[in-house]
Amino acid sequence: MAILSRRRFLQIGSGAGLAAAVSSAAPGAGWADLLGPAAPGDRIETVPTYCDLCFWKCGAIAYKKNGRLWKLEGNPADPLSRGRLCPRGTGGVGTHYDPDRLTAPLVRRRDRGDEEWVEVTWDEALAHVADKLRALAREHGPESLAFFSHGIGGNFLKHTFKAFGTPNLVAPSYAQCRGPRDIGFQLTFGEEVGTPERTDIANARCLVLLGSHLGENMHNSQVQEFADAVGSGATVIVADPRFSVAASKAKHYLPVKPGTDLALLLAWMNVLVTEELYDRELIEAHGFGFDSFRAEIALRTPEWAYPITTIDPETIRETAREMARHRPATLVHPGRHVTWYGDDAQRSRAVALLNALLGSWGRRGGFYYPASLPIPKYAGYPDYPKSARGPVDNPDGRYPFADLGLTNGIRAATLSGEPYPIKAWFVYATNLLQAMPSQEETIRAIQKLDLLVVVDTHPSEIAGWADVVLPESVYLERHDDLNTEPFRRPFVSLRQPVVEPPADQKPNWWIARELAGRLGLEAFYPWRDVEEYLDARLSGAGLSLAEMKRRGVFEGAAQPLYFDDGVPEEFPTPTGKIELWSPQLAEKGFDPVPRYTPHQEPPPGAFRLLFGRAPVHTFSRTQTNPLLAEAMPENEIWVNADVARRLGLASGRRVRLRNQDGVLSDPIAVKATERIRTDCVYLVHGFGHTAKGLRRARGRGASDAQLVTRYAVDPLMGATGMNVNFVTLEEA
Amino acid sequence: MARFGMVIDTLRCVGCMDCVIACKTENEVPEGFCRDWITTEVRGRFPTLTMEIRSERCNHCDRPPCVTCCPTGASHVEDFGSLVLIDHELCIGCKACLASCPYDARFVHPDGYADKCTFCVHRVRKGEAPACVAVCPTRCMHFGDLDDPQSEVSKLLASRRSHTLHPEAGTRPRIHFLT
Numbered sequence A: 001m002a003i004l005s006r007r008r009f010l011q012i013g014s015g016a017g018l019a020a021a022v023s024s025a026a027p028g029a030g031w032a033d034l035l036g037p038a039a040p041g042d043r044i045e046t047v048p049t050y051c052d053l054c055f056w057k058c059g060a061i062a063y064k065k066n067g068r069l070w071k072l073e074g075n076p077a078d079p080l081s082r083g084r085l086c087p088r089g090t091g092g093v094g095t096h097y098d099p100d101r102l103t104a105p106l107v108r109r110r111d112r113g114d115e116e117w118v119e120v121t122w123d124e125a126l127a128h129v130a131d132k133l134r135a136l137a138r139e140h141g142p143e144s145l146a147f148f149s150h151g152i153g154g155n156f157l158k159h160t161f162k163a164f165g166t167p168n169l170v171a172p173s174y175a176q177c178r179g180p181r182d183i184g185f186q187l188t189f190g191e192e193v194g195t196p197e198r199t200d201i202a203n204a205r206c207l208v209l210l211g212s213h214l215g216e217n218m219h220n221s222q223v224q225e226f227a228d229a230v231g232s233g234a235t236v237i238v239a240d241p242r243f244s245v246a247a248s249k250a251k252h253y254l255p256v257k258p259g260t261d262l263a264l265l266l267a268w269m270n271v272l273v274t275e276e277l278y279d280r281e282l283i284e285a286h287g288f289g290f291d292s293f294r295a296e297i298a299l300r301t302p303e304w305a306y307p308i309t310t311i312d313p314e315t316i317r318e319t320a321r322e323m324a325r326h327r328p329a330t331l332v333h334p335g336r337h338v339t340w341y342g343d344d345a346q347r348s349r350a351v352a353l354l355n356a357l358l359g360s361w362g363r364r365g366g367f368y369y370p371a372s373l374p375i376p377k378y379a380g381y382p383d384y385p386k387s388a389r390g391p392v393d394n395p396d397g398r399y400p401f402a403d404l405g406l407t408n409g410i411r412a413a414t415l416s417g418e419p420y421p422i423k424a425w426f427v428y429a430t431n432l433l434q435a436m437p438s439q440e441e442t443i444r445a446i447q448k449l450d451l452l453v454v455v456d457t458h459p460s461e462i463a464g465w466a467d468v469v470l471p472e473s474v475y476l477e478r479h480d481d482l483n484t485e486p487f488r489r490p491f492v493s494l495r496q497p498v499v500e501p502p503a504d505q506k507p508n509w510w511i512a513r514e515l516a517g518r519l520g521l522e523a524f525y526p527w528r529d530v531e532e533y534l535d536a537r538l539s540g541a542g543l544s545l546a547e548m549k550r551r552g553v554f555e556g557a558a559q560p561l562y563f564d565d566g567v568p569e570e571f572p573t574p575t576g577k578i579e580l581w582s583p584q585l586a587e588k589g590f591d592p593v594p595r596y597t598p599h600q601e602p603p604p605g606a607f608r609l610l611f612g613r614a615p616v617h618t619f620s621r622t623q624t625n626p627l628l629a630e631a632m633p634e635n636e637i638w639v640n641a642d643v644a645r646r647l648g649l650a651s652g653r654r655v656r657l658r659n660q661d662g663v664l665s666d667p668i669a670v671k672a673t674e675r676i677r678t679d680c681v682y683l684v685h686g687f688g689h690t691a692k693g694l695r696r697a698r699g700r701g702a703s704d705a706q707l708v709t710r711y712a713v714d715p716l717m718g719a720t721g722m723n724v725n726f727v728t729l730e731e732a
Numbered sequence B: 001m002a003r004f005g006m007v008i009d010t011l012r013c014v015g016c017m018d019c020v021i022a023c024k025t026e027n028e029v030p031e032g033f034c035r036d037w038i039t040t041e042v043r044g045r046f047p048t049l050t051m052e053i054r055s056e057r058c059n060h061c062d063r064p065p066c067v068t069c070c071p072t073g074a075s076h077v078e079d080f081g082s083l084v085l086i087d088h089e090l091c092i093g094c095k096a097c098l099a100s101c102p103y104d105a106r107f108v109h110p111d112g113y114a115d116k117c118t119f120c121v122h123r124v125r126k127g128e129a130p131a132c133v134a135v136c137p138t139r140c141m142h143f144g145d146l147d148d149p150q151s152e153v154s155k156l157l158a159s160r161r162s163h164t165l166h167p168e169a170g171t172r173p174r175i176h177f178l179t
Helices: A002-015 A018-025 A031-035 A093-097 A122-140 A152-164 A172-189 A220-231 A261-274 A280-286 A290-297 A302-309 A313-326 A344-358 A407-416 A439-447 A508-518 A530-539 A545-551 A583-587 A626-631 A641-646 B018-027 B065-069 B096-100 B131-135 B152-159
Strands: A044-050 A059-065 A068-074 A106-108 A117-119 A145-149 A206-210 A235-239 A252-254 A330-332 A424-428 A451-456 A468-471 A491-493 A553-555 A607-612 A636-640 A654-659 A668-673 A680-684 A726-731 B004-009 B036-045 B048-057 B075-077 B084-086 B141-145 B175-178
Touching (some): A031 B084, A068 B018, A093 A626, A106 A122, A122 A451, A122 A468, A122 A508, A145 A407, A152 A508, A206 A261, A206 A313, A235 A313, A252 A313, A261 A290, A261 A302, A261 A313, A261 A344, A280 A344, A313 A344, A330 A344, A407 A439, A530 A545, A545 A553, A626 B018, A636 A641, B004 B152, B018 B036, B018 B048, B018 B131, B048 B175, B065 B075, B065 B096, B131 B141
Parallel strands (some): A206 A330, A235 A252, A424 A451, A451 A468, B004 B175
Antiparallel strands (some): A044 A059, A059 A068, A106 A117, A106 A468, A607 A726, A636 A680, A654 A668, A654 A726, B036 B048, B075 B084
């Protein structure tokens, strides 16, 4: 065997180029190891850009060897990566080489969902889409088109569809992710947490995480700061049904019963208020309705919370006192994916209120005031047409505090035809079948459409249901809009192509502009190519594209971050104060101080289905990346070790999960572990692919999305709580 | 002569596998193989648990059994940094070194030679840190000369509790885990 391998090596050696031949003749011990992967004479080039493996947009340096993509490193000049990418960003190389990528525009040949295609030219595909959209606009109005997108790559298409005249522009990052959190904070402080989160983890002396599994959830800057906080001896308090990686760093681990975090938060506030440990000065100066708040919170004693949360009262008191000891540098992390139980905006508001009592807003080690670089928008666009009809996703303001579009609202309107018909979906870079609850509803809505267009890099599940699939180049092969998101110091970063796409994939800006041209919207694209657009924007801020191409990132002057640095103590709520008791909520008939309402319990023998993140994957979009798939090829179902023993399930045994509605998952391996409660099971989101074209990922592990047939809609703002499903385990 | 080693802070490490993926891209490690990996050790009963997460690789031992057992001299201790390296040309792929390594750090490269972590000697020679150390988002990994009392690794070892893997094997491993 060894000799065969050796022979294979000699054959390869003799067939290789001159450099290899010279090298293999070179004498000297360990030459290959000493030389490493780049031989003398290899041509190494570097190109700065920013990452797209998730939405964090870390600055990266791409290395090419002899014209081929070699590796990616963090850009040391970038404030987000600080020179270090996360494992997904490092593995971004695999997105370019992934053999499962889409290569040409596709038009559906048979029934929707059959994944039977005819390859067409870009001209044919775009003409087909434009013809359909024009006909729909004539018959139903341009508002009958809904656009779903994720990430900065959607900017140009959004521009095209605003010009087309639809107000129905949505993203699952709101109603299936962080929306409730931002509403909870807005209702309290008048400002949202935003993205990247304005959390000053690096300077926190006490960090409280509720279900937020930093380190598994790999938002780069946050994880770097988390390690810094742990390294500098900050106290970490973790409440999670699962002993997460973060829990292993914690001084206090509270194995809270799933669905009861709100009760725990109220009890913590009870301790701070009754023991007068809160920031009295801040609350007296800036709090609204403290007396009413105190009267309500007085009822929520640790003894009240004990049977609900299963956390004993002394632990609740001890951890609350620990938080108070470190205030205002105690950060109760707001989380990001918070759509759990349908009362998520109120739970997030409780997180905001707890931070208010601790005085952490606007304080070092709490929440800082971020700033973004004032890069002007492109100046040469005409005004968008005014739509006569408003968006369909939130009719009559049913969810009074929703401030962005609801994907589930669009889906509901597509199904009902009310308040007016939605006839086309255009989907950019979001796999709606894995991102939204109830696949059955999504598919039923798709069947009502006259047109479903999907732009993706991969033949994802949603692409499988499309009428037209448009293959996009990956981030390493394209430009995107400038990243100017607010951070500690304002900055701008550039995404630019490193290598050519391997086949007929096109960048989103090109697709958006070509489609606009075919819809008679040429006036909305006065620039010839995206570099002209980028240069115009950068020039407006005294920068240039040429300089940005070299640097990748430009940082502006440092801004004050905290009240102590001179940030004005202002709270842009209607009362101008931190609303402890909320007049806004009272007016709309909601609890002005959050109240805990019990959620449905799993039936006997069933477990609550929980899902989360792994550090090497993003959503359902990285499972075919060869490097990331190798690091984690499939997910496992975490089952408490005692429970697994009782069920006769050893680690590695394949099971299927059956939910309360009889839906059966694909086979998934059991992970019998001490690291989880007995009343729930857990898996990493994004696996269990069913699309035929995802050859590397298909049939690997199970999909939580498939099992999330039920969801609880947040009455404040319409987000979908998804941790309300129960499963049993069956032999696979 | 320097004696390079690593000191890895398990309190900071989150086991994200960035070290594994950075090594694979840096060194063009073929699919199906890796030169470093993550080990997670859980102790206790829920919810009273402790967990140690470690980034592991070749220990570049002071007493390397892989060098002693190598019939051709391919596995050797390099003058530079006392690194344990492999001469691909001399290696016959006999796997004696694979069997002798208590850390299971070696594999046979598809091209036929024994392969493993080199501490990224090609980077270290240019004054750069190994790829795994340079990429780590938690900054839990430190590389340097264990013989230099002024080096960062020596100072960390002097100031914190630490352990090595399989000390009973007598190999004197040069990767130390801070706890």
